[in-house]
Structure formats: C-alpha cells, structure tokens
Amino acid sequence: MSAFTYQQGSLHAEHVDLAQLANQHGTPLYVYSREALERQYRAYDEALGEWPHQVCFAVKANSNIAVLNVLAQLGAGFDIVSLGELERALAAGGDPTRMVFSGVGKQAIEMRRALEAGVGCFNLESEDELERLNDVATAMGVIAHVSVRVNPDVDAQTHPYISTGLKDNKFGIDIERAPAVYQRAASLPGIQVIGVDCHIGSQLTSIDPFLDALDRLLALIDELATLGITINHLDLGGGLGVCYRDEQPASPASYIAAVKERLAGRSLTLIFEPGRSICANAGVFLTKVEYLKLNQHKNFAIIDGAMNDLIRPSLYSAWQEIRPVAASSDAPVRCYDLVGPVCETGDFLGKDRDLALQQGDLLAVMSAGAYGFVMASNYNSRGRPAEIMVDGDQAHLIRRRETIEQLFESEALLPVRT
Ligand SMILES: Cc1ncc(COP(=O)(O)O)c(C=O)c1O
Numbered sequence: 280m281s282a283f284t285y286q287q288g289s290l291h292a293e294h295v296d297l298a299q300l301a302n303q304h305g306t307p308l309y310v311y312s313r314e315a316l317e318r319q320y321r322a323y324d325e326a327l328g329e330w331p332h333q334v335c336f337a338v339k340a341n342s343n344i345a346v347l348n349v350l351a352q353l354g355a356g357f358d359i360v361s362l363g364e365l366e367r368a369l370a371a372g373g374d375p376t377r378m379v380f381s382g383v384g385k386q387a388i389e390m391r392r393a394l395e396a397g398v399g400c401f402n403l404e405s406e407d408e409l410e411r412l413n414d415v416a417t418a419m420g421v422i423a424h425v426s427v428r429v430n431p432d433v434d435a436q437t438h439p440y441i442s443t444g445l446k447d448n449k450f451g452i453d454i455e456r457a458p459a460v461y462q463r464a465a466s467l468p469g470i471q472v473i474g475v476d477c478h479i480g481s482q483l484t485s486i487d488p489f490l491d492a493l494d495r496l497l498a499l500i501d502e503l504a505t506l507g508i509t510i511n512h513l514d515l516g517g518g519l520g521v522c523y524r525d526e527q528p529a530s531p532a533s534y535i536a537a538v539k540e541r542l543a544g545r546s547l548t549l550i551f552e553p554g555r556s557i558c559a560n561a562g563v564f565l566t567k568v569e570y571l572k573l574n575q576h577k578n579f580a581i582i583d584g585a586m587n588d589l590i591r592p593s594l595y596s597a598w599q600e601i602r603p604v605a606a607s608s609d610a611p612v613r614c615y616d617l618v619g620p621v622c623e624t625g626d627f628l629g630k631d632r633d634l635a636l637q638q639g640d641l642l643a644v645m646s647a648g649a650y651g652f653v654m655a656s657n658y659n660s661r662g663r664p665a666e667i668m669v670d671g672d673q674a675h676l677i678r679r680r681e682t683i684e685q686l687f688e689s690e691a692l693l694p695v696r697t
C-alpha cells in the first residue's frame with residue numbers, strides 16, 4: 280500500500296500530481312505523504328497496544344519540523360542526538376518528557392538545555408558521559424533520568440557503516456561492563472537510573488538480531504535486580520528495515536509480537552526509536568533530466584539532483600528505485616547511469632537503469648523520506664532542495680528551496696589590507 284501511485288498517467292503523492300508539484304516548485308524537490316507517515320507510526324503504536332510504551336521517532340531520519348509535528352500530534356516521542364534536534368522537536372510541539380537523548384558526544388551545554396527542558400531520559404554511551412551528566416545535573420540542582428546504552432555485541436547483518444551493536448563499534452557501553460556502570464550511576468546524587476537501551480544497527484530485515492540483543496538485555500536486567508537496581512523501561516532502539524528493492528523486512532507488528540512474547544510476565548515499559556521504517560517510504564525525491572549523453576558503452580542521463588541532495592547511493596552504494604513520473608513515453612528504452620551535476624565520479628543516484636528518457640523528463644527516486652534531505656549538503660555551492668508535504672489533495676511547502684544569498688550569508692570578507 281503505497282502513497283505514491285500512477286493516476287491518469289502520472290505519478291501522484293496521495294491525490295497530488297508530482298508533475299504539477301515539480302512545475303510549481305521546481306526540482307530537485309522532496310515530497311512526503313502525511314498519510315504514509317501516519318500509517319507507519321500507527322503500525323508501531325497499534326502493535327504495542329495496551330502494553331505501556333513510547334514510540335520515539337528518530338529525528339535524525341527526517342527532521343523537518345512539519346514531519347515532527349505530524350508525528351507529535353499522534354503522540355510520538357522523539358529520539359534526539361543533538362541540541363539542534365532537541366530544539367527542532369520542541370519547536371514541532373514534541374513533549375520533552377517523551378524524548379530520549381542518544382549520542383556518543385553530548386556536550387555540557389546540550390545536557391543543560393535538555394535538563395532545563397525536562398527531557399525524559401538520557402541514553403548514556405560512556406562512563407565519562409555519566410560523570411559529566413552528574414556534574415551538570417547537580418550544579419543545576421536537578422536529577423537526570425538515565426538509561427545505559429548497552430553494546431550487546433550482536434551482528435546486525437547489515438551494511439558495516441550502519442551496524443552499531445558490535446564491540447568494534449563506537450556506540451554504547453560493553454555489556455560486561457554495564458553492571459559496574461549502573462552501580463556507579465545508582466550512587467551518584469544527580470542521577471536516577473530508569474532504563475536500559477540498545478540500538479544495534481539500521482536497515483535490519485530479520486528480527487533475530489533484535490531478539491538476540493533483547494535476550495542479553497533481559498539477562499542484564501535480572502542481574503541488576505540482584506544488585507538492587509530496578510529498571511522501569513527497556514528501549515530497543517530503531518533499526519527495522521524497509522523495502523528499497525526486494526528486501527522483505529519484518530513488519531513492526533511481527534517484530535513487536537515477538538518482543539512481547541519474550542517479555543511475558545515482566546512489567547517493563549517498552550520504548551522503540553524507529554526512524555527509517557516510519558519515514559523512508561513516505562517520501563520521494565523528484566529530479567529532472569537535463570541532458571542525455573549517449574555513448575557506445577555507457578549512457579548517462581544527467582539529472583538536476585545530485586549526491587549533495589541525496590547521498591545514500593554515493594555513500595553506501597544504496598539502491599533506490601527510480602521511476603519516471605510520466606507513466607508512458609515515446610522515447611526508446613536505454614540503459615542509463617543517472618548522474619548529477621556535482622564534480623565527483625561518485626555522484627550518481629542510480630546505475631544501469633532501463634528507462635525511456637528524454638530531456639525535461641521528471642524522475643522520482645523512491646524511498647527517499649529517510650536519510651534524504653537531512654544528509655543534504657551545499658557541496659559545489661548548491662542550495663538544498665525544497666520540501667513539500669502532501670495531505671490528501673493539498674500540498675504544503677514545508678521548507679523553501681535554499682537561495683544563493685543564503686549560501687554565503689554567514690560568511691565574511693577579510694578587512695582590506697592596509
Ligand atoms: C540511537 C539510535 N536510535 C535510532 C536510530 C534510528 O534508526 P533507524 O532509522 O534504522 O530506525 C538510530 C540510527 O540508526 C540510532 O543511532
């Protein structure tokens with residue numbers, strides 16, 4: 280059930296024609312579907328049902344405040360990793376008590392602001408961080424609620440750059456070390472232990488690694504109980520994959536059913552931090568063909584979208600489906616590499632795609648709602664794209680295209696030499 284379907288010969292987002300949006304707002308352009316976002320959030324919320332829970336959307340996956348606001352209206356909490364994400368989530372109407380603060384490098388200024396705002400839980404990633412948080416909280420005369428992000432040393436069987444739960448990864452605290460860290464935390468005046476968390480990687484298609492990690496965390500919770508440390512919540516992080524091509528990821532419903540089965544008889548609040556599985560397939564990236572360059576051994580379609588707008592193909596060799604916006608074309612089908620204007624050989628959005636193309640055609644890169652705009656840069660002094668949220672038959676501009684003036688408005692010339 281996709282929010283992006285062909286209607287009257289043209290690809291639509293819900294009831295809005297993407298060709299019309301490209302015409303009105305220009306390309307490259309990100310377009311999101313509110314319906315798809317809400318549906319994916321509800322898949323988690325409804326599967327958790329009566330079980331005490333929080334679904335904390337991982338802001339890093341898509342941080343547009345309109346996206347966050349749509350989810351906040353449904354009761355979502357947020358997983359944040361920086362002061363910037365905290366302020367965005369607050370500006371979007373997020374409830375700070377339903378936020379978890381992750382990340383390996385939290386600075387004192389970020390801790391202070393999060394404590395002042397009343398952030399629900401700090402997911403601690405190191406022993407140094409625990410000491411710093413205690414110092415900050417005691418200086419403010421408040422108590423910081425914490426969970427230790429445990430590195431359970433399980434193989435998430437995903438791309439090495441997005442695997443996070445192995446001993447070799449920088450994230451979390453070794454599970455063997457965790458009891459000692461909890462004991463230290465429990466002894467500090469500015470700290471109150473409330474949870475245990477982990478996040479083992481992203482784009483996981485099987486639930487087995489999640490369940491392996493869960494088993495290890497449950498054993499840790501039992502060990503902590505013998506030390507007199509009570510854990511109220513279990514946060515399993517994000518990481519559930521989506522279908523980009525032919526992957527068959529577990530659904531939130533089957534994943535959560537398996538987790539609940541393992542938790543039978545325990546009274547633990549469950550927290551999840553999904554990012555990709557909520558928003559990836561709720562967005563597309565629209566781009567236009569500028570030129571065709573036909574060679575004997577390789578055809579290039581030079582498009583106006585580039586690696587600075589959508590870096591996943593260049594960074595991880597990620598495959599995302601590329602569909603023409605117009606359902607039919609008179610042009611011959613050829614095999615193309617779809618490349619952008621950036622001066623890098625690695626600047627491509629797709630390779631070896633059979634498409635019928637001519638200049639001016641519009642293409643939609645599918646599954647672009649997660650880790651798309653948020654990873655965009657200004658490389659080659661390109662302004663970042665605009666973003667649109669479609670809601671039924673309405674389209675709302677939720678971020679204007681970056682202008683040339685904005686590109687260097689914070690820069691300054693040196694004073695004239697005297
Ligand atoms: C701590 C943490 N939580 C949640 C997420 C969201 O992951 P995903 O988008 O794979 O659901 C990430 C990113 O992988 C993360 O590092």
Ligand SMILES: N[C@@H](CCCC[NH3+])C(=O)O
Binds near residue numbers: 481482
């Ligand atoms: N940016 C990555 C996911 C990173 C997950 C961050 N913890 C991607 O596009 O697949």
